[in-house]
Amino acid sequence: MSSITRQHNIQLWVRGIFAWLVALILFFPIFWMVLTSLKTEIQAIAVPPLLFFEPTLENYSIVQERSDYFKFAMNSIITSFGSTFLGLLIAVPAAYSMAFSPTRSTRGVLLWMLSTKMLPAVGVLMPIYILFRNLGLLDTLTGLTIILTLINLPILVWMLYSYFRDIPNDILEAARLDGATVGDEIRHVVLPLGIGGIASTALLAIVLSWNEAFWSLNLTSANSGTVAAMIASYSSPEGLFWAKLSAASTLACAPIVMLGWVCQKQLVQGLTFGAVK
Amino acid sequence: MSYLKLKNVKKSFGEIEIIHGVDLDVTEGEFCVFVGPSGCGKSTLLRLIAGLETVSSGSVSLAGRDITEVSPSQRDLAMVFQSYALYPHKTVRQNLGFALMLAKTPKDELDRQVNEAAEKLQLTPLLDRKPGELSGGQRQRVAIGRSIVRKPKLFLFDEPLSNLDAALRVQMRIELAQMHQQLATTMVYVTHDQVEAMTLANRVVVLRDGIVEQQGAPMSLYLNPINRFVAGFMGTPKMNFMDASVDGSVISAEGASIALPAGLIAGDVQSTGSVGFRPEHMEICNPEQGLWTGEVLVLERMGGDAYCHVKLASGEVLLVRTHGRVDTRTGETIGIRTALDEAHVFDGNGSTISQRSEGLIHAA
Amino acid sequence: MKPLLARLLLAPSVTLLLLWMIVPLSMTIYFSSIRYNLLYPGENEFIGLLNFEFFVTDPAFIPSVINTLILVGSVLFITVVLGIALATMVNAAFWGRGIVRVLLISPFFIMPTVNALVWKNMMMHPVYGVFAWISTTLGFEPIDWFSEFPLFSIILMVAWQWLPFAVLVFVTALQSLDQEQQEAARIDGATGWDVFKHLTIAHLSRPIAVVIMIETIFLLSIFAEIFVTTGGGPGYDTTNLAFLVFSQALMQYDVGVASAGGLFAVVLANIVSLFLVRMIGKNLDL
DSSP: OOHHHHHHHHHHHHHHHHHHHHHHHHHHHHHHHHHHHTSOHHHHTOSSOOSSOOOOOHHHHHHHHHHOHHHHHHHHHHHHHHHHHHHHHHHHHHHHHHHHSOOTTHHHHHHHHHHHHHSOHHHHHHHHHHHHHHHTOTTOHHHHHHHHHHHHHHHHHHHHHHHHHTSOHHHHHHHHHTTOOHHHIIIIIIHHHHHHHHHHHHHHHHHHHHHOOHHHHHHOOTTTOOHHHHHHTTOSOSSOOHHHHHHHHHHHHHHHHHHHHHTHHHHHHHHTTTSOO | OEEEEEEEEEEEETTEEEEEEEEEEEETTOEEEEEOSTTSSHHHHHHHHHTSSOOSEEEEEETTEEOTTSOGGGSOEEEEOTTOOOOTTSOHHHHHHHHHHHTTOOHHHHHHHHHHHHHHTTOGGGTTSOGGGSOHHHHHHHHHHHHHHTOOSEEEEESTTTTSOHHHHHHHHHHHHHHHHHHOOEEEEEESOHHHHHHHOSEEEEEETTEEEEEEOHHHHHHOOSBHHHHHHSSSSOOEEEEEEEETTEEEETTEEEEOOTTSBOSOOEEEEEEEEOGGGEEEEOGGGOSEEEEEEEEEEOSSEEEEEEEETTSOEEEEEEETTOOOOTTOEEEEEEOGGGOEEEOTTSBBOBOOOOOOOOOO | OOHHHHHHHHHHHHHHHHHHHHHHHHHHHHHHTBOOBTTSTTOOOBOTTHHHHHHHHSTTHHHHHHHHHHHHHHHHHHHHHHHHHHHHHHOSOOTTHHHHHHHHHGGGGSOHHHHHHIIIIIISOTTTSHHHHHHHHHTOOOOOHHHHSHHHHHHHHHHHHHHHHHHHHHHHHHTTOOHHHHHHHHHTTOOHHHIIIIIIHHHHHHHHHHHHHHHHHHHTTOOHHHHHHTTTOSTTTTOOHHHHHHIIIIITOBHHHHHHHHHHHHHHHHHHHHHHHHHHGGGGOO
C-alpha cells in the first residue's frame, strides 16, 4: 500500500470517527427523550441520570388514557393530509402553467409567493382570529386545514415548479407532434414523470403541517387540537412527569422523523427549491 | 408541384429577426437537407415547419394544405429530435405505439404496425426495454421508428447523428439513405455537417444568418457555388482562396499569372476579387514546375491520401491533396500546380463569376 | 399552451395568496388605527397612530426587535458555519455513512414544541438535566440555563433544530462538486486548504444563499419555543417581535396595539425579504 493511499485511509478513518461522534452528539437529545419515555417517573429524575434500567411501556398507555393521544393524532393526520391534498389541487396547475409556459412575470410571481411566506403569522393573527371567531371556524378542523393550506401553498408551488422544470421540453414537443392534446400531455408525460416530485412535495407539506405550532396553538382547543397542542399542554409544570412527557413527545414525533429518514434526499431538493441537487 | 412550400417565411424573437424571408419548394419524395454554420437558423426553420414555433409572417403548406396556423399535432408530420426525446418511462414498444394509441387505433392494428416498424429497424429484441437501458444508436433507431410508425407525409430530422460517435455516424448515414429509398417519404434534414448534406441530399439548402444562400443538388453546389461562402462551406477539406485580379480570362494571384480556359468566365471582366481551388484539384511538384512555390508547414498523412499545408511567400497557406506515400517533409520548398479548369473565380463582393457544366462522367 | 389557459391554471393560487395577504393585512391595518380591546367591546373609536405609539413606547419593544435580530443572526451564523464544517467532514466514504446521515438530520423533524420541552426539562434543567450532570461530574456548579442565559438557550435549541437542515443541504451540494476541477487545481499546486477556500466555498455560495433565505423565513417568526420555555422572560430577555405581538393580543387582549405590533413585524419582514430576494433571488436559477 503506497503512502498516499495509507494517508488517505487514515484521513478517512479520522473523518469517520469524527462524523460518528458529531452525529451521536447531535442525536443525543432525541435518544435521551426516547430512553426517558421508557423509564418510570422516579427513574426519570434520578441524579446522576440513568443509562441502564428496566424499560417499561406504562407511560405510553397513561398518555393515551390521560390526553387521548389518538384523538389528537387523528386531528393532526386529518389537518396535515387534508391541507396537503387541497394545496396540491391548487398548486399543481399553477406550477404546470409556470414551468411550461413561462412569461416575463413568472419569476416575479414566484418570488412574490415566497415573500408571502415571510409574512409573520403574528401580523395576521388578530384578523384571522376574529374572522374565525365570527365565522365559527375557531377550534374546528376545517378552519385549521384552510390556514395550513394557505401557509404551505407557496412552498408547494415552488417545489412543484422546480420538479416540472426538470421534465425536458423536447419530450413534451415530441408528444405534441405525436398528436397529444394538453390533457394527453399531462396524463401521459407530465404526471408519470413528475410523480416523484409530487410525492416529495406532498411529503414535505405533511411534515410542515404536522409540526406546525403557531396556528395550531392559537386557533384550536379541546375539539380540534392537534398533537402540537397536546404537547403544549404538558408544558405547565404540574409536577414532575418527564417520563410521560417523553412518551408523549416520542409519540408526537416518531411518524414524522421516520418519514424524514425515508425521504431525506427528496426533501432537500424540494425544500431548497431544487437549487441544490 | 411542390409538396412542402415555404413562402417568404420570417421569424422574429421579440425584436430580433432570425429568419429573413425564406422561400422553399420541396418536391414529393425529396430528401432536402438544411445545412449551415451554428446560428444560421436551420433548426428554427425546421421547428417552424413542425409548428413548434409560429411564423411571424409568411406561409407554410404541406401537400397543398396551408398549415401555417395548424397546431403541430394536426400537421401529419413526424420529427426525430437531436436528443431523441424518447419517453423515458415507457418501453420501446410503448414509445413506438404512442401516437397510434393517442389516435385510438385498435390494438391488433397497433401491435402489427409497431412490430413492422421494429422489424425494419432491428428493434424487435428490444421492444420491452426502456430507453435508459439502450445505447445511443439503439435510442436513435427508436426515435426513427416512432416517426415511421405514423406514416407521416413529411419526416423532419434535427441533427439526428450529432450525438453518435464517428463510426456509428457513418453507418447510420448509410441506413438513413437506404431508408429514404425504401420509404420514399419526403424528408427534411438539418445538419451542420456538410458531408451528411452531400451524401444524403437530393436538394441542399445552405443557410447563413437566416437567409438561403443557395439551394440545389449537392453536386450543383459543389461544382457551381454562387458565392465564396457556399464555396468554402461545401466540400471537404475546405477550398483554398487567394486574392486575385481578373483581366479578361487571365487571373493574377499570389504572383502567378494563370490563363483560364475559354468559357469559364462569361464575358470580358476586369476586376479585383479572389480565386478558389479545391485541395483535391491541386498537386505538389518540383519548385521549378509549379505555379506557386512555398514551404511545407505540415504534412498530414491519412494513409491513402496526404494533405500538405504549404506556406507561400506572402504568408498565405494553401492545402494540397496528394497521395499517401509522397516523399516530402516539413520545411521543404515545394511547388504547387493546379487544374486550371477547376478554378472558381469571385468578384469583389464574393459572388461567383465563373461557371462550369454539371455533367457527370461515365466510368470507363 | 395558450396564454389564456396558462393564466387560468395560475389563477386559483395567485388569487388565494393575494386574498391571504390582503384581507388579514387590511384588517390589521384597520384594527391598528382604532381602539379595540377585547375586554371593553364596543369602544372602537378611531385613534390614529396612538396604538403605534403605545406599541413602540412599550418598554418591551426595542428589546424585542433586538432579540429578534440577535436570534435570527446567531442561528444563521451557527448553522451556516458549523453546517459547512460538518458537511465537509461527513462527505467522505467512511463506514456507516448512511446511518450517520440519518442521525444527523433527525432534529429537523422534531416538533418545535417537543424540541423546547426536551431541552428545557431534560437537557438544561439545573437539577435533573444532562448538562447539570456533566458539570457536576467535572466539578462545576450546574447552570440554570433558562434563568441565566435565556436568549442563548433559545438560540442553542433553535440552532440544534436547524443545523441538520444546513448540513443536509451542504452535503448534497458537496456531492455535485466537480472532481476534475479539484484535480486540476491540485496539479496546479493548490493545497487542501486552497482548494477548500477557492473552489468549495465558491461552489457552496448558492446553497449558502438558499439556506440563509429559507432559515430567515422561518426564524423571523419563531414562537413555539419561546412560548413553551420562557414565556418571553425573564423580563423581556427572550421576547422577540412575534411573541410580543402575541402577548399583547392574547394575553392583554389589546387587539389595537397587537395589530400595530403586527404591522411592525410585517414591515420588518418585508424589508428583510426585499433585501434577501434581491441579493439571493438571482442565485435561484429562475
